[in-house]
Amino acid sequence: MSSNSFLRLKEDIREKELVPGFTARLIHTDEMTIGHVQAQRGSVLPEHQHPHQQVTNVISGKLSMTVAGKTKICEAGDAVVIPGNTPHSAEALTDCYLIDVFHPVREDYK
């Protein structure tokens, strides 16, 4: 990542499939990863966990999220704070646009 970056995501960052139906354009700084995620209606991100802190910001669509066994339906204007090492999963009830932010960097997403 160059030091000062103006990014046009669709042109500058290749889309990566996270799991079937969940794709992301990922920005990595020294200390954070920001994922612009598109989820297709009906797609499921199975339960998983990672040491990184995560905040999922719902830009559009409707997403069922489960964090540590608690499930809520999330919509535009909602955010979900997921501490490190906390099991979580998601199901896209409609097509969704999400911005996931992580600290530290998701090296596994590079």
Added chain:
Amino acid sequence: MSSNSFLRLKEDIREKELVPGFTARLIHTDEMTIGHVQAQRGSVLPEHQHPHQQVTNVISGKLSMTVAGKTKICEAGDAVVIPGNTPHSAEALTDCYLIDVFHPVREDYK
């Protein structure tokens, strides 16, 4: 911030004025601050800098951003990576919705 948080931003987080015309609902984790920012057309965020890394994600609207003397017009789907201690400023050319993420936490925004 409680450990597992499902947040409805407009209900759960009070809006804070950053500068006239720029208001934000701010989420603070242990290591990051996420700002859901509304900027009013014509408003200016004067040049400033801080040690925190920042990524500005444009959700809607048109924003002129200047980072280290370089200016670009940013729109939905654009992101700007601002390293720590780098002068930057912004002018909202239309009403804008931005998501700014920072590491470490913006203690000055608490």
